[in-house]
Amino acid sequence: MTPPFALSALRMEGLHVTSSPSVHAKGASLLDSAVALTRDTERAALHAGLLRTLGEMLPLSEVRLAERGELAPGAPAIGGGSWHLLPLRGPDAPHGKEIAVHLGSDSAEDVSVLHGFLRLYRNFLAVIEESERDRLTQLRNRRAFDLRLDGLSAQLIRSRRHATADNAYWLALIDIDHFKSINDRYGHLYGDEVLILLAQLLRQHFGEHHDAYRYGGEEFAALISARSDKGARQLLERFRAAVEGTEFPGVKQVTVSIGYAPLEPGKAPPVIIERADRALYEAKGRGRNRVVDVNALLGPAANPDHGPREWGDIELF
Known part of the structure:
Protein backbone atom coordinates (compact mmCIF):
# COMPACT_ATOMS: atom_id res chain seq x y z
CA MET A 1 0.00 0.00 0.00
CA SER A 131 22.93 31.92 -10.05
CA GLU A 132 25.04 29.07 -8.61
CA ARG A 133 27.71 29.05 -11.35
CA ASP A 134 30.97 30.96 -11.46
CA ARG A 135 31.00 32.62 -14.88
CA LEU A 136 34.74 32.28 -15.53
CA THR A 137 35.36 28.67 -14.49
CA GLN A 138 31.79 27.31 -14.75
CA LEU A 139 32.29 25.58 -11.40
CA ARG A 140 29.62 26.04 -8.79
CA ASN A 141 30.14 29.17 -6.73
CA ARG A 142 30.35 30.05 -3.04
CA ARG A 143 26.55 30.24 -2.72
CA ALA A 144 26.19 26.66 -3.99
CA PHE A 145 29.06 25.57 -1.71
CA ASP A 146 27.36 27.04 1.36
CA LEU A 147 24.10 25.25 0.52
CA ARG A 148 25.86 21.92 0.03
CA LEU A 149 27.97 22.18 3.19
CA ASP A 150 24.91 23.16 5.24
CA GLY A 151 23.02 20.16 3.83
CA LEU A 152 25.80 17.68 4.57
CA SER A 153 26.29 19.07 8.08
CA ALA A 154 22.57 18.74 8.84
CA GLN A 155 22.62 15.20 7.47
CA LEU A 156 25.47 14.23 9.79
CA ILE A 157 23.76 15.77 12.81
CA ARG A 158 20.62 13.75 12.09
CA SER A 159 22.46 10.50 11.53
CA ARG A 160 24.98 10.90 14.38
CA ARG A 161 27.39 8.82 12.32
CA HIS A 162 30.92 9.63 11.27
CA ALA A 163 33.50 8.07 8.98
CA THR A 164 31.45 5.08 7.87
CA ALA A 165 31.68 3.58 4.41
CA ASP A 166 28.37 5.19 3.45
CA ASN A 167 28.68 8.50 5.20
CA ALA A 168 32.17 10.04 5.39
CA TYR A 169 32.94 13.46 3.95
CA TRP A 170 35.88 15.86 3.94
CA LEU A 171 36.21 19.51 3.05
CA ALA A 172 39.35 20.45 1.13
CA LEU A 173 40.40 24.06 0.53
CA ILE A 174 42.72 24.42 -2.47
CA ASP A 175 44.81 27.53 -3.10
CA ILE A 176 46.96 28.31 -6.16
CA ASP A 177 50.52 28.99 -5.03
CA HIS A 178 51.95 32.44 -5.85
CA PHE A 179 48.90 33.39 -7.92
CA LYS A 180 49.48 37.13 -7.44
CA SER A 181 52.94 36.71 -8.93
CA ILE A 182 51.40 34.95 -11.94
CA ASN A 183 49.06 37.87 -12.52
CA ASP A 184 51.83 40.44 -11.98
CA ARG A 185 54.34 38.69 -14.24
CA TYR A 186 52.16 37.34 -17.06
CA GLY A 187 49.00 39.47 -16.86
CA HIS A 188 45.42 38.78 -15.86
CA LEU A 189 44.53 37.00 -19.11
CA TYR A 190 47.08 34.30 -18.29
CA GLY A 191 45.88 34.30 -14.70
CA ASP A 192 42.32 33.67 -15.90
CA GLU A 193 43.58 30.86 -18.12
CA VAL A 194 45.21 29.24 -15.07
CA LEU A 195 41.88 29.42 -13.20
CA ILE A 196 39.99 27.87 -16.14
CA LEU A 197 42.46 25.00 -16.59
CA LEU A 198 42.56 24.32 -12.86
CA ALA A 199 38.74 24.15 -12.87
CA GLN A 200 38.94 21.55 -15.63
CA LEU A 201 41.34 19.47 -13.54
CA LEU A 202 39.00 19.78 -10.56
CA ARG A 203 36.09 18.47 -12.62
CA GLN A 204 38.23 15.56 -13.84
CA HIS A 205 39.30 14.55 -10.34
CA PHE A 206 36.22 15.55 -8.30
CA GLY A 207 33.48 14.97 -10.82
CA GLU A 208 30.31 12.91 -10.51
CA HIS A 209 30.84 11.57 -6.98
CA HIS A 210 32.42 14.67 -5.45
CA ASP A 211 31.73 18.40 -5.55
CA ALA A 212 34.14 21.13 -6.66
CA TYR A 213 33.58 24.88 -6.22
CA ARG A 214 35.28 28.18 -6.85
CA TYR A 215 35.47 29.44 -3.30
CA GLY A 216 36.76 32.89 -4.19
CA GLY A 217 39.66 34.44 -6.11
CA GLU A 218 42.36 31.80 -6.57
CA GLU A 219 40.88 29.54 -3.89
CA PHE A 220 38.75 26.48 -4.60
CA ALA A 221 36.89 24.00 -2.43
CA ALA A 222 36.06 20.32 -2.81
CA LEU A 223 33.61 18.27 -0.74
CA ILE A 224 34.75 14.70 -1.14
CA SER A 225 33.53 11.32 0.05
CA ALA A 226 35.91 8.50 0.89
CA ARG A 227 35.96 5.41 3.10
CA SER A 228 38.77 6.74 5.28
CA ASP A 229 41.08 9.65 5.94
CA LYS A 230 43.74 7.76 3.99
CA GLY A 231 41.41 7.51 1.00
CA ALA A 232 40.63 11.23 1.15
CA ARG A 233 44.31 12.06 1.28
CA GLN A 234 45.07 9.83 -1.71
CA LEU A 235 42.41 11.62 -3.77
CA LEU A 236 43.87 15.00 -2.87
CA GLU A 237 47.48 13.92 -3.43
CA ARG A 238 46.58 12.64 -6.90
CA PHE A 239 44.99 15.98 -7.72
CA ARG A 240 47.98 17.95 -6.36
CA ALA A 241 50.36 15.83 -8.45
CA ALA A 242 48.17 16.24 -11.56
CA VAL A 243 48.29 20.04 -11.22
CA GLU A 244 52.07 19.97 -10.75
CA GLY A 245 52.44 17.79 -13.84
CA THR A 246 50.25 19.94 -16.10
CA GLU A 247 51.78 22.52 -18.43
CA PHE A 248 49.84 25.77 -18.25
CA PRO A 249 50.09 27.89 -21.43
CA GLY A 250 52.56 30.75 -21.01
CA VAL A 251 53.01 30.07 -17.30
CA LYS A 252 54.34 26.51 -17.59
CA GLN A 253 54.16 25.02 -14.07
CA VAL A 254 51.57 25.83 -11.42
CA THR A 255 51.24 24.21 -7.98
CA VAL A 256 48.55 24.19 -5.32
CA SER A 257 48.45 23.92 -1.55
CA ILE A 258 45.63 21.92 0.05
CA GLY A 259 44.25 21.76 3.57
CA TYR A 260 41.45 19.40 4.48
CA ALA A 261 39.25 18.53 7.45
CA PRO A 262 36.54 15.93 8.10
CA LEU A 263 32.88 16.81 8.39
CA GLU A 264 31.78 15.66 11.84
CA PRO A 265 28.42 15.53 13.64
CA GLY A 266 28.07 18.61 15.83
CA LYS A 267 30.65 20.70 13.94
CA ALA A 268 28.99 23.79 12.45
CA PRO A 269 29.95 24.72 8.87
CA PRO A 270 32.02 27.77 9.98
CA VAL A 271 34.01 25.49 12.30
CA ILE A 272 34.65 22.96 9.51
CA ILE A 273 35.78 25.75 7.17
CA GLU A 274 38.06 27.22 9.86
CA ARG A 275 39.68 23.82 10.43
CA ALA A 276 40.31 23.23 6.71
CA ASP A 277 41.65 26.78 6.41
CA ARG A 278 44.01 26.15 9.32
CA ALA A 279 45.38 23.12 7.50
CA LEU A 280 45.72 25.14 4.27
CA TYR A 281 47.66 27.84 6.14
CA GLU A 282 49.99 25.13 7.46
CA ALA A 283 50.50 23.76 3.93
CA LYS A 284 51.53 27.24 2.80
CA GLY A 285 53.85 27.61 5.79
CA ARG A 286 55.59 24.32 5.07
CA GLY A 287 56.66 25.46 1.62
CA ARG A 288 53.49 25.06 -0.50
CA ASN A 289 52.69 22.35 -3.09
CA ARG A 290 51.55 19.92 -0.40
CA VAL A 291 48.49 18.42 1.31
CA VAL A 292 47.91 18.85 5.05
CA ASP A 293 45.28 17.10 7.19
CA VAL A 294 43.97 19.19 10.08
CA ASN A 295 43.81 16.08 12.29
CA ALA A 296 47.58 15.76 11.97
CA LEU A 297 47.83 19.26 13.47
CA LEU A 298 45.28 18.79 16.24
CA GLY A 299 46.27 15.26 17.28
CA PRO A 300 43.99 12.63 18.90
CA ALA A 301 41.80 15.34 20.48
CA ALA A 302 40.48 16.12 16.99
CA ASN A 303 38.79 12.71 16.78
CA PRO A 304 35.17 13.09 17.93
CA ASP A 305 35.22 9.57 19.36
CA HIS A 306 37.68 10.72 22.03
CA GLY A 307 35.39 13.25 23.67
CA PRO A 308 32.03 15.06 23.66
CA ARG A 309 30.68 16.32 20.36
CA GLU A 310 30.80 20.04 19.91
CA TRP A 311 29.03 22.73 17.96
CA GLY A 312 31.66 25.41 17.83
CA ASP A 313 32.45 25.90 21.51
CA ILE A 314 29.12 24.48 22.71
CA GLU A 315 29.03 20.84 23.75
CA LEU A 316 26.18 18.73 22.40
CA PHE A 317 25.00 15.93 24.70
Whole structure:
Protein backbone atom coordinates (compact mmCIF):
# COMPACT_ATOMS: atom_id res chain seq x y z
CA MET A 1 0.00 0.00 0.00
CA THR A 2 1.40 3.37 -0.98
CA PRO A 3 1.67 6.00 1.76
CA PRO A 4 -0.65 9.02 1.65
CA PHE A 5 0.57 12.26 0.16
CA ALA A 6 2.09 14.05 3.14
CA LEU A 7 2.79 17.58 1.95
CA SER A 8 -0.19 19.17 3.67
CA ALA A 9 0.64 22.55 2.14
CA LEU A 10 -0.10 21.12 -1.29
CA ARG A 11 -3.50 19.60 -0.36
CA MET A 12 -3.80 17.39 -3.45
CA GLU A 13 -6.74 15.08 -2.78
CA GLY A 14 -6.27 11.62 -4.19
CA LEU A 15 -2.59 12.11 -5.01
CA HIS A 16 -0.35 9.41 -3.57
CA VAL A 17 3.30 8.50 -3.80
CA THR A 18 5.20 5.27 -4.20
CA SER A 19 7.40 4.30 -1.26
CA SER A 20 11.14 3.85 -1.83
CA PRO A 21 12.98 2.81 1.37
CA SER A 22 16.37 3.36 -0.27
CA VAL A 23 15.60 7.05 -0.68
CA HIS A 24 13.76 8.09 2.47
CA ALA A 25 12.83 6.93 5.93
CA LYS A 26 10.11 4.30 6.24
CA GLY A 27 6.65 5.80 6.27
CA ALA A 28 7.75 9.20 4.96
CA SER A 29 6.21 10.71 1.85
CA LEU A 30 8.39 10.14 -1.16
CA LEU A 31 7.54 13.55 -2.51
CA ASP A 32 8.40 15.09 0.86
CA SER A 33 11.81 13.50 0.42
CA ALA A 34 12.13 14.53 -3.20
CA VAL A 35 11.29 18.16 -2.46
CA ALA A 36 13.71 18.21 0.49
CA LEU A 37 16.53 16.50 -1.38
CA THR A 38 18.10 19.76 -2.53
CA ARG A 39 17.85 21.36 0.95
CA ASP A 40 17.42 24.54 -1.01
CA THR A 41 14.54 26.94 -0.32
CA GLU A 42 14.28 28.09 -3.92
CA ARG A 43 14.20 24.63 -5.46
CA ALA A 44 11.90 23.27 -2.76
CA ALA A 45 9.48 26.16 -3.31
CA LEU A 46 9.65 25.61 -7.06
CA HIS A 47 8.87 21.88 -6.72
CA ALA A 48 6.07 22.45 -4.24
CA GLY A 49 4.48 25.34 -6.14
CA LEU A 50 4.51 23.46 -9.43
CA LEU A 51 3.06 20.28 -7.99
CA ARG A 52 0.42 22.14 -6.01
CA THR A 53 -0.74 23.97 -9.15
CA LEU A 54 -0.69 20.82 -11.27
CA GLY A 55 -2.60 18.90 -8.59
CA GLU A 56 -5.33 21.53 -8.63
CA MET A 57 -5.60 21.66 -12.43
CA LEU A 58 -4.92 18.09 -13.57
CA PRO A 59 -5.82 14.54 -12.50
CA LEU A 60 -2.41 13.54 -11.10
CA SER A 61 -2.58 10.17 -9.38
CA GLU A 62 1.00 9.25 -8.41
CA VAL A 63 4.43 10.80 -7.93
CA ARG A 64 7.61 8.78 -7.41
CA LEU A 65 11.37 8.84 -7.86
CA ALA A 66 12.55 6.97 -10.94
CA GLU A 67 15.94 6.00 -12.27
CA ARG A 68 16.99 8.33 -15.07
CA GLY A 69 16.10 6.58 -18.33
CA GLU A 70 13.71 4.15 -16.62
CA LEU A 71 10.68 5.94 -18.09
CA ALA A 72 10.40 7.76 -21.40
CA PRO A 73 8.51 11.08 -21.36
CA GLY A 74 4.88 10.34 -22.15
CA ALA A 75 5.27 6.60 -21.50
CA PRO A 76 1.85 4.94 -21.07
CA ALA A 77 0.89 3.93 -17.51
CA ILE A 78 -0.95 0.80 -16.43
CA GLY A 79 -4.62 1.64 -16.05
CA GLY A 80 -4.47 4.58 -18.43
CA GLY A 81 -2.80 7.95 -18.61
CA SER A 82 0.95 8.51 -18.97
CA TRP A 83 4.17 9.25 -17.10
CA HIS A 84 5.91 12.64 -17.28
CA LEU A 85 9.30 13.59 -15.85
CA LEU A 86 10.75 16.44 -13.78
CA PRO A 87 14.54 16.67 -13.47
CA LEU A 88 16.04 16.69 -9.97
CA ARG A 89 19.03 19.00 -9.80
CA GLY A 90 20.98 20.86 -7.19
CA PRO A 91 23.75 20.29 -4.64
CA ASP A 92 21.98 17.43 -2.85
CA ALA A 93 19.91 15.92 -5.68
CA PRO A 94 20.48 12.15 -6.00
CA HIS A 95 22.56 11.18 -8.99
CA GLY A 96 20.60 9.47 -11.75
CA LYS A 97 17.13 10.21 -10.31
CA GLU A 98 14.14 12.20 -11.55
CA ILE A 99 10.58 12.78 -10.36
CA ALA A 100 8.01 10.78 -12.31
CA VAL A 101 4.45 12.18 -12.37
CA HIS A 102 1.53 9.96 -13.42
CA LEU A 103 -1.10 11.93 -15.32
CA GLY A 104 -4.27 9.87 -15.05
CA SER A 105 -5.83 11.45 -18.13
CA ASP A 106 -5.44 10.61 -21.82
CA SER A 107 -6.73 14.04 -22.85
CA ALA A 108 -4.47 15.84 -25.34
CA GLU A 109 -5.42 19.13 -23.68
CA ASP A 110 -4.32 17.90 -20.23
CA VAL A 111 -1.03 16.63 -21.67
CA SER A 112 -0.46 20.00 -23.37
CA VAL A 113 -1.11 21.89 -20.10
CA LEU A 114 1.30 19.61 -18.22
CA HIS A 115 4.05 20.05 -20.83
CA GLY A 116 3.63 23.82 -20.69
CA PHE A 117 4.14 23.81 -16.92
CA LEU A 118 7.15 21.52 -17.23
CA ARG A 119 8.78 23.93 -19.70
CA LEU A 120 8.15 26.77 -17.25
CA TYR A 121 9.63 24.67 -14.44
CA ARG A 122 12.79 23.96 -16.45
CA ASN A 123 13.22 27.65 -17.26
CA PHE A 124 12.98 28.64 -13.59
CA LEU A 125 15.36 25.82 -12.67
CA ALA A 126 17.86 27.13 -15.24
CA VAL A 127 17.72 30.59 -13.65
CA ILE A 128 18.45 29.11 -10.20
CA GLU A 129 21.33 27.04 -11.58
CA GLU A 130 22.82 30.05 -13.37
CA SER A 131 22.93 31.92 -10.05
CA GLU A 132 25.04 29.07 -8.61
CA ARG A 133 27.71 29.05 -11.35
CA ASP A 134 30.97 30.96 -11.46
CA ARG A 135 31.00 32.62 -14.88
CA LEU A 136 34.74 32.28 -15.53
CA THR A 137 35.36 28.67 -14.49
CA GLN A 138 31.79 27.31 -14.75
CA LEU A 139 32.29 25.58 -11.40
CA ARG A 140 29.62 26.04 -8.79
CA ASN A 141 30.14 29.17 -6.73
CA ARG A 142 30.35 30.05 -3.04
CA ARG A 143 26.55 30.24 -2.72
CA ALA A 144 26.19 26.66 -3.99
CA PHE A 145 29.06 25.57 -1.71
CA ASP A 146 27.36 27.04 1.36
CA LEU A 147 24.10 25.25 0.52
CA ARG A 148 25.86 21.92 0.03
CA LEU A 149 27.97 22.18 3.19
CA ASP A 150 24.91 23.16 5.24
CA GLY A 151 23.02 20.16 3.83
CA LEU A 152 25.80 17.68 4.57
CA SER A 153 26.29 19.07 8.08
CA ALA A 154 22.57 18.74 8.84
CA GLN A 155 22.62 15.20 7.47
CA LEU A 156 25.47 14.23 9.79
CA ILE A 157 23.76 15.77 12.81
CA ARG A 158 20.62 13.75 12.09
CA SER A 159 22.46 10.50 11.53
CA ARG A 160 24.98 10.90 14.38
CA ARG A 161 27.39 8.82 12.32
CA HIS A 162 30.92 9.63 11.27
CA ALA A 163 33.50 8.07 8.98
CA THR A 164 31.45 5.08 7.87
CA ALA A 165 31.68 3.58 4.41
CA ASP A 166 28.37 5.19 3.45
CA ASN A 167 28.68 8.50 5.20
CA ALA A 168 32.17 10.04 5.39
CA TYR A 169 32.94 13.46 3.95
CA TRP A 170 35.88 15.86 3.94
CA LEU A 171 36.21 19.51 3.05
CA ALA A 172 39.35 20.45 1.13
CA LEU A 173 40.40 24.06 0.53
CA ILE A 174 42.72 24.42 -2.47
CA ASP A 175 44.81 27.53 -3.10
CA ILE A 176 46.96 28.31 -6.16
CA ASP A 177 50.52 28.99 -5.03
CA HIS A 178 51.95 32.44 -5.85
CA PHE A 179 48.90 33.39 -7.92
CA LYS A 180 49.48 37.13 -7.44
CA SER A 181 52.94 36.71 -8.93
CA ILE A 182 51.40 34.95 -11.94
CA ASN A 183 49.06 37.87 -12.52
CA ASP A 184 51.83 40.44 -11.98
CA ARG A 185 54.34 38.69 -14.24
CA TYR A 186 52.16 37.34 -17.06
CA GLY A 187 49.00 39.47 -16.86
CA HIS A 188 45.42 38.78 -15.86
CA LEU A 189 44.53 37.00 -19.11
CA TYR A 190 47.08 34.30 -18.29
CA GLY A 191 45.88 34.30 -14.70
CA ASP A 192 42.32 33.67 -15.90
CA GLU A 193 43.58 30.86 -18.12
CA VAL A 194 45.21 29.24 -15.07
CA LEU A 195 41.88 29.42 -13.20
CA ILE A 196 39.99 27.87 -16.14
CA LEU A 197 42.46 25.00 -16.59
CA LEU A 198 42.56 24.32 -12.86
CA ALA A 199 38.74 24.15 -12.87
CA GLN A 200 38.94 21.55 -15.63
CA LEU A 201 41.34 19.47 -13.54
CA LEU A 202 39.00 19.78 -10.56
CA ARG A 203 36.09 18.47 -12.62
CA GLN A 204 38.23 15.56 -13.84
CA HIS A 205 39.30 14.55 -10.34
CA PHE A 206 36.22 15.55 -8.30
CA GLY A 207 33.48 14.97 -10.82
CA GLU A 208 30.31 12.91 -10.51
CA HIS A 209 30.84 11.57 -6.98
CA HIS A 210 32.42 14.67 -5.45
CA ASP A 211 31.73 18.40 -5.55
CA ALA A 212 34.14 21.13 -6.66
CA TYR A 213 33.58 24.88 -6.22
CA ARG A 214 35.28 28.18 -6.85
CA TYR A 215 35.47 29.44 -3.30
CA GLY A 216 36.76 32.89 -4.19
CA GLY A 217 39.66 34.44 -6.11
CA GLU A 218 42.36 31.80 -6.57
CA GLU A 219 40.88 29.54 -3.89
CA PHE A 220 38.75 26.48 -4.60
CA ALA A 221 36.89 24.00 -2.43
CA ALA A 222 36.06 20.32 -2.81
CA LEU A 223 33.61 18.27 -0.74
CA ILE A 224 34.75 14.70 -1.14
CA SER A 225 33.53 11.32 0.05
CA ALA A 226 35.91 8.50 0.89
CA ARG A 227 35.96 5.41 3.10
CA SER A 228 38.77 6.74 5.28
CA ASP A 229 41.08 9.65 5.94
CA LYS A 230 43.74 7.76 3.99
CA GLY A 231 41.41 7.51 1.00
CA ALA A 232 40.63 11.23 1.15
CA ARG A 233 44.31 12.06 1.28
CA GLN A 234 45.07 9.83 -1.71
CA LEU A 235 42.41 11.62 -3.77
CA LEU A 236 43.87 15.00 -2.87
CA GLU A 237 47.48 13.92 -3.43
CA ARG A 238 46.58 12.64 -6.90
CA PHE A 239 44.99 15.98 -7.72
CA ARG A 240 47.98 17.95 -6.36
CA ALA A 241 50.36 15.83 -8.45
CA ALA A 242 48.17 16.24 -11.56
CA VAL A 243 48.29 20.04 -11.22
CA GLU A 244 52.07 19.97 -10.75
CA GLY A 245 52.44 17.79 -13.84
CA THR A 246 50.25 19.94 -16.10
CA GLU A 247 51.78 22.52 -18.43
CA PHE A 248 49.84 25.77 -18.25
CA PRO A 249 50.09 27.89 -21.43
CA GLY A 250 52.56 30.75 -21.01
CA VAL A 251 53.01 30.07 -17.30
CA LYS A 252 54.34 26.51 -17.59
CA GLN A 253 54.16 25.02 -14.07
CA VAL A 254 51.57 25.83 -11.42
CA THR A 255 51.24 24.21 -7.98
CA VAL A 256 48.55 24.19 -5.32
CA SER A 257 48.45 23.92 -1.55
CA ILE A 258 45.63 21.92 0.05
CA GLY A 259 44.25 21.76 3.57
CA TYR A 260 41.45 19.40 4.48
CA ALA A 261 39.25 18.53 7.45
CA PRO A 262 36.54 15.93 8.10
CA LEU A 263 32.88 16.81 8.39
CA GLU A 264 31.78 15.66 11.84
CA PRO A 265 28.42 15.53 13.64
CA GLY A 266 28.07 18.61 15.83
CA LYS A 267 30.65 20.70 13.94
CA ALA A 268 28.99 23.79 12.45
CA PRO A 269 29.95 24.72 8.87
CA PRO A 270 32.02 27.77 9.98
CA VAL A 271 34.01 25.49 12.30
CA ILE A 272 34.65 22.96 9.51
CA ILE A 273 35.78 25.75 7.17
CA GLU A 274 38.06 27.22 9.86
CA ARG A 275 39.68 23.82 10.43
CA ALA A 276 40.31 23.23 6.71
CA ASP A 277 41.65 26.78 6.41
CA ARG A 278 44.01 26.15 9.32
CA ALA A 279 45.38 23.12 7.50
CA LEU A 280 45.72 25.14 4.27
CA TYR A 281 47.66 27.84 6.14
CA GLU A 282 49.99 25.13 7.46
CA ALA A 283 50.50 23.76 3.93
CA LYS A 284 51.53 27.24 2.80
CA GLY A 285 53.85 27.61 5.79
CA ARG A 286 55.59 24.32 5.07
CA GLY A 287 56.66 25.46 1.62
CA ARG A 288 53.49 25.06 -0.50
CA ASN A 289 52.69 22.35 -3.09
CA ARG A 290 51.55 19.92 -0.40
CA VAL A 291 48.49 18.42 1.31
CA VAL A 292 47.91 18.85 5.05
CA ASP A 293 45.28 17.10 7.19
CA VAL A 294 43.97 19.19 10.08
CA ASN A 295 43.81 16.08 12.29
CA ALA A 296 47.58 15.76 11.97
CA LEU A 297 47.83 19.26 13.47
CA LEU A 298 45.28 18.79 16.24
CA GLY A 299 46.27 15.26 17.28
CA PRO A 300 43.99 12.63 18.90
CA ALA A 301 41.80 15.34 20.48
CA ALA A 302 40.48 16.12 16.99
CA ASN A 303 38.79 12.71 16.78
CA PRO A 304 35.17 13.09 17.93
CA ASP A 305 35.22 9.57 19.36
CA HIS A 306 37.68 10.72 22.03
CA GLY A 307 35.39 13.25 23.67
CA PRO A 308 32.03 15.06 23.66
CA ARG A 309 30.68 16.32 20.36
CA GLU A 310 30.80 20.04 19.91
CA TRP A 311 29.03 22.73 17.96
CA GLY A 312 31.66 25.41 17.83
CA ASP A 313 32.45 25.90 21.51
CA ILE A 314 29.12 24.48 22.71
CA GLU A 315 29.03 20.84 23.75
CA LEU A 316 26.18 18.73 22.40
CA PHE A 317 25.00 15.93 24.70
